[in-house]
Amino acid sequence: MSNDQAEGLKALLPQEAATRLQSLRVADGRATLVLDATGLDSSARSALEAAAKQALSGAEGVAEVRVAMMADKVERRIIAVGSGKGGVGKSTLATNLAVALARQGRKVGLVDADIYGPSQARLLGTEGQRPVAHDSKLVPIASRWGVPVLSMAHLSDPGQAIAWRGPMAAGALTQLLEGHWDGAEILIVDLPPGTGDVQLTMLQKFKPAGAVIVSTPQDLALMDATRAMELFEKGGVPIVGVVENMAGYACPHCGEVSDPFGAGGAEAAAKTMNQTFLGRIPLDMSIRLDSDAGQPPAAGEGPQAQAFADLARKVGEWLDGGASKAHP
Numbered sequence: 661m662s663n664d665q666a667e668g669l670k671a672l673l674p675q676e677a678a679t680r681l682q683s684l685r686v687a688d689g690r691a692t693l694v695l696d697a698t699g700l701d702s703s704a705r706s707a708l709e710a711a712a713k714q715a716l717s718g719a720e721g722v723a724e725v726r727v728a729m730m731a732d733k734v735e736r737r738i739i740a741v742g743s744g745k746g747g748v749g750k751s752t753l754a755t756n757l758a759v760a761l762a763r764q765g766r767k768v769g770l771v772d773a774d775i776y777g778p779s780q781a782r783l784l785g786t787e788g789q790r791p792v793a794h795d796s797k798l799v800p801i802a803s804r805w806g807v808p809v810l811s812m813a814h815l816s817d818p819g820q821a822i823a824w825r826g827p828m829a830a831g832a833l834t835q836l837l838e839g840h841w842d843g844a845e846i847l848i849v850d851l852p853p854g855t856g857d858v859q860l861t862m863l864q865k866f867k868p869a870g871a872v873i874v875s876t877p878q879d880l881a882l883m884d885a886t887r888a889m890e891l892f893e894k895g896g897v898p899i900v901g902v903v904e905n906m907a908g909y910a911c912p913h914c915g916e917v918s919d920p921f922g923a924g925g926a927e928a929a930a931k932t933m934n935q936t937f938l939g940r941i942p943l944d945m946s947i948r949l950d951s952d953a954g955q956p957p958a959a960g961e962g963p964q965a966q967a968f969a970d971l972a973r974k975v976g977e978w979l980d981g982g983a984s985k986a987h988p
């Protein structure tokens with residue numbers, strides 16, 4: 661970008677954005693601004709962000725505007741979403757929890773640390789986009805759902821990451837978590853399934869405020885979920901609670917509800933472990949179809965969106981009331 665172009669764009673910014681401007685870059689038609697949001701509350705930050713976006717959208721040579729907010733004093737808390745085994749819907753839960761929290765007015769970012777199957781780009785409809793770096797830190801990719809995202813997929817070619825050794829994976833996770841998340845009060849982290857190096861780095865280095873454990877109602881998944889809970893507990897990370905996913909299948913033809921994987925197992929397991937049960941997300945074809953199409957069900961209407969909204973409310977309340985557990 662020429663200096664003239666940068667100066668031209670700066671001149672379009674409203675005064676408050678111009679005074680708070682840390683950096684402005686344009687690459688491939690995408691303008692990326694970093695603004696200092698020190699001292700602003702979340703609604704003032706949103707207003708500043710919207711004003712800066714509006715001022716630059718439509719400017720010559722600018723097809724897209726991204727705004728990253730930096731603030732020294734935003735207290736950011738990490739909620740890790742984990743599961744004992746793969747395929748239980750952990751990524752789907754993480755996306756929709758983040759989207760539902762954003763709908764409830766929280767400033768949320770999403771880190772896709774699932775090295776073995778990074779899927780957040782697809783789930784949030786941001787496939788093919790690459791993050792830029794400012795001051796050697798990654799700038800999260802904005803999504804249509806108000807949830808910026810950084811994914812392991814952004815740091816590797818498809819299929820490559822799975823061959824990484826532990827230290828490389830841990831290094832990549834560090835880059836994702838140390839991105840420009842300054843505007844986010846809550847970072848949802850979609851962990852890989854199981855209890856390996858990435859999870860350990862997460863616990864040791866970034867100390868999540870809490871962990872949400874996802875399980876299906878099957879016995880085997882529940883045993884693995886119990887192991888995941890133990891890992892977090894040993895690492896001193898409080899468990900927010902357990903979510904039972906793929907619970908109860910409502911036949912789209914007759915409406916009868918059946919339980920292909922059993923019922924109530926996660927609730928019972930949570931009780932045994934003396935943990936909170938956060939609720940059930942039904943097994944529903946529309947959840948898979950909408951998710952695959954990059955349309956998080958939590959952004960829609962109806963019972964699926966409601967189930968995620970209920971979960972987000974509980975996690976939000978836990979953070980509001982229970983955060984002292986994580987930050988003694």
Ligand SMILES: Nc1ncnc2c1ncn2[C@@H]1O[C@H](COP(=O)(O)OP(=O)(O)OP(=O)(O)O)[C@@H](O)[C@H]1O
Pocket residue numbers: 743745746747748749750751752753774777779852853905906907941942943944945946947948949951952
């Ligand atoms: N409640 C649900 N109803 C229907 N389909 C679901 C539901 N939850 C998840 N799925 C589907 O199940 C598949 C696995 O989900 P997802 O990728 O979220 O699992 P995961 O636990 O993150 O897996 P992995 O560990 O392999 O990344 C996806 O196709 C997803 O759309």
